[in-house]
Amino acid sequence: MQSRYIILIMLALFSVSCRKVISLDLNNAAKKLVVEANLTDDLNGCSVLLTQTGNFDGDNNFPTVSGAVISITDDAGVVTKLTETSPGTYTAPALVGKTGVTYRLLIAVGGDTIRSVSTMPKKVNFDQLTITADQILGNTRQVANVFYTDPEDVGHYYQFIQWKNDVKVKQIYTADNELTAGKDQQVKLYIYGGNVEDKDRLQSGDNVQVEMQCLDEAAHKYWFSAQQSATGSNNNAVPTNPVSNLQGNALGYFSAHTSQIRIVKVP
Amino acid sequence: MNKLLLLGLIVLTSIPALAQRKVSISGTLKSRSKGETLIGATVRADGSGGAVTNEYGFYSISLPAGSHTLEFTAVGLQGQTLAVSLNRDTTINIFLADESKSLDEVTVTAATKRRSLSSPQMGLEHVSTSEIKNIPVLLGERDPLKVITLLPGIKSAGEGNTGFNVRGGAADQNLILLDEAPVYNASHLLGFFSTFNSDAIKDINVYKGGMPSQYGGRLSSVLDIKMNDGNNQDYNVSGGIGLISAKLNVEGPIQKDRSSFLVSARRTYADVFLKLSSDSTINSNTLYFYDINAKLNYILGDKDRLYLSGYFGKDRMGVGDLFGLDWGNSTGTLRWNHIFSNKLFSNTSLIFSNYNYKILINSGGYNLNIFSQIRDWNIKEELQWYVSNKHSLRMGVNSIYHEIRPGEVTPNSPNSSINESILQRRHSLESAVYLSDTWKATDNLNITYGGRLTGFSILGKGDFYEVDPSGKVTDTLHYNDGQVVKTYLNFEPRVALSYQMNATSSIKASYVRNVQNLHLLANSTSSSPTDKWVASTNILKPEISDQVSLGYYKNLWDNAYELTVETYYKTMQNQVDYRDGADVFSNTNAIEAELLAGKGRAYGIEWLLRKRVGRLSGWVSYTLSKTEKQINGINNDRWYNATQDRTHDIAIVAMYKLSKKWSLSANWVYNTGNAVTFPAGKYRSGDQILFYYTERNGYRMPAYHRLDLGATCQLKTRKRWSSELAFSVYNAYARQNAYTIEFQQDPDNADKTQAVRTALFGLIPSVSYNFKF
Known part of the structure; x- marks a missing residue:
């Protein structure tokens, strides 16, 4: 966050700086399996999406991976098999995650095995969602605010997902309570970045939906490190793949998290 | 090491026999107009041999008793020749006058010192x-x-x-x-x-x-970097006004010939322009820095001199009351020169240094300050012993006490959603003893050999950790006040030799080991004031480098040109880097859990052709080099190019004295782009595109090149008053050099991704006015 401000100030000061789309000759890496595995505390909250990486120059529709055998096993040894409901998407609608339970994910696909473990943490209540008008470097911006109270004990991790008129905002918002345990929180979900245009920002009349996820440390680490180093923007860190909680030859994550959604209209 | 010491002893014990019937002459060289001591000025006896003044202008030379001609020279000043007849040790202090500038002639004398062919010092x-x-x-x-x-x-x-x-x-x-x-x-x-x-x-x-x-x-x-001492002859005021800053420099005697002061200050006023904006969110932003250099010096007698110098600087920037960042250094040095004898010069220094930054954030519920600081107390005693014309020794002891406050987060409002979090202060003591001898082994061969023994003690109190390979803390060790956690002892040999082949050329070789116990953690590609200094710990080992280098030096075309070619090979141990996904701003005592250590190597060849005298002066430099790192846990444990690895690096600098009024200058630089990590693919994650990386620093930024032009116009001078206008054009052909290259979804086509280059500067002209009286 600090570096963001620093870069903004620099660009504001030396407004002669200039952005231009350029073409680069980037290597095409061998295709790699990508796993997006979620388990929430809601019905229909269990889904695993298998896709593959694509070339930088290619389009953003990635090939799906069918024919995998996927199961999730809980603490008590109860095994739930997922079924492929559409190409690459595997679900188990009846599997509802419970706080404090550790789930084991097993994926067998094309001779490879991917394993992961995720524990669904305690739910922290999503108290309120509001919109505020903030002054940022000379502009008035409508910003979504998430309110909750951090528990007294450290080790709580959150992810916030924001939709503007049912379109997901392409930003990753994470938080932990290393410095905020026991305090009332007001988290601002800024929409920023070099390619953000007015149409991407919140405008009067927009429907804003925010999901608050409580997730475990490893799942949080995935999103935190993705935000720091894998989104392609000049963030704080050296670019690298996010720290994954998967074992095996795949990118992605397995997250057992609680889910709460609130909706508000921009005044 | 023992062999080196033994060699040193043998050499020293042989000295009295060689030193028979000799007298020594010593003294201080100063400029007549300002009283500034002259560093690196040359003293020659009877047209050959001689000495160079040290960093305090002191020289010492031994000669057979009898009549001699002494010649004193320094760049930019008139040389002086003295015929002396010597029977006993003598002190000769010399004042060199400014070069006289004839009215209709352009001065074409050297602007810079000649590189010494005979000194073993290279690099x-x-x-x-x-x-x-x-x-x-x-x-x-x-x-x-x-x-x-x-x-x-x-x-x-x-x-x-x-x-x-x-x-x-x-x-x-x-x-x-x-x-x-x-x-x-x-x-x-x-x-x-x-x-x-x-x-x-x-x-x-x-x-x-x-x-x-x-x-x-x-x-x-x-x-x-050595600061001016301050003019002890006359008062001088100089200053300048530029596009973004103004500065003023005042110096003069406190008591003529004996003491002087100097104060130099500048401040930028970028924020003054911000204030001009009618937009309240722009004009409430802050952005400036100022700094002050000050120095006092007293000549206490023939043998003693005191210097007190200090620097204080501060940067402030802020975005309304949303965000603020202040940082600054302050340093202070108290030095006492004492001349024990014509052959023994002593300097004692007490040194203080401080760097800190403070961040203020007010965003939603986050109302907090972050503070961090590194502070040194340092004492140093050094002796320079001009044993004979063949040997001069330099020896010293030095001890630095470091205190680091790694991070202190405090809420700045009662409603803040942040808890106070103060990281433990880290204390350490860095001590060294060193000795070196510069030995004129033969007329052509000079050798400097010696070494430095350093001890770095990590002191309590505090918690120290055991960390497993995955970065998990497995044990916490508590230490009390004053308890020594660990001491790292290292010997750093230093050897250099030069062989002068003839009057215009020489070769030199050297080996040096260096040890570093303070490490700056910088995860991003560009540096930031908030990068963290950490000291070595039980886990974080001292960084060690070993460098060998070889050089060839040649003066060409009647000494008008200097050609230097140096090549080096360097290995580095215990190089620190962040783990992938490390939380750079994490406020944890166990910083080691976020770090990895590995090694590095660097080698290259450097060419420099320099013209020192004449209307046209300047240089051409070319470096061909390679720098790599290998850290287990990064890049699949393979060697990779360091960010700063640039294969080719060229600079051409030219300064031309057109007339008495105008001087022109230009420089052009070209270098291979930095090594950089670009994606080799992409994938989706949470309905969003992430980029897929297969190799650390496997790509290159585009090559960087730039031309800058300058012109200085000397305005009319009246008595003491002189002034000039300096014009410059930065990036004269407006090359769009890539500052960053980012990857993003195409805003016009959600189905595509694109690479976007940001260039920081186009062509930037500027003008500044400087005066002196």
């Missing part, structure tokens, strides 16, 4: 204040750190970045000394300008290799 670059004055720079803000990056083997860390990389080293591996005090962050305004005000500076040396044994604590280079 040394010297920048003169006149070069700093003439070379065009961004927004006309004269900057010694920008000028040194035009020399071979010294690379700028990037546009708008004061950091520099020497022979493959990282930016934190440069020991930056201002009057002996280390400066921990040499940048102003996020790195666009350096902390060094060129008006206050007397002398700049950069050691890229073969560091003399009195220097230690950093792996890659020593940048030794």
